[in-house]
Amino acid sequence: MTLTEFRARTAEAFGDLRADHLIRSHHLAECGGRTAHEAIDAGLSVKQVWLALCVEFDVPEQLR
Secondary structure, rough: HHHHHHHHHHHHOOOOOHHHHHHHEEEHHHHOEEHHHHHHHOOOOOHHHHHHHHHHOOHHHHOO
């Protein structure tokens, strides 16, 4: 998964404004307490971060 695809999927699942807010402010337990932005910057795969968001926010299977 590319960063561009990650951005598109988060916007689709959460809406543009909420997606940007979640990526920068919500701390994900599955990513060591980092935000999605911090986790990606730290080297976690974009797909791993996306799946962590999906689990934490119960994103429907068809959007995963």
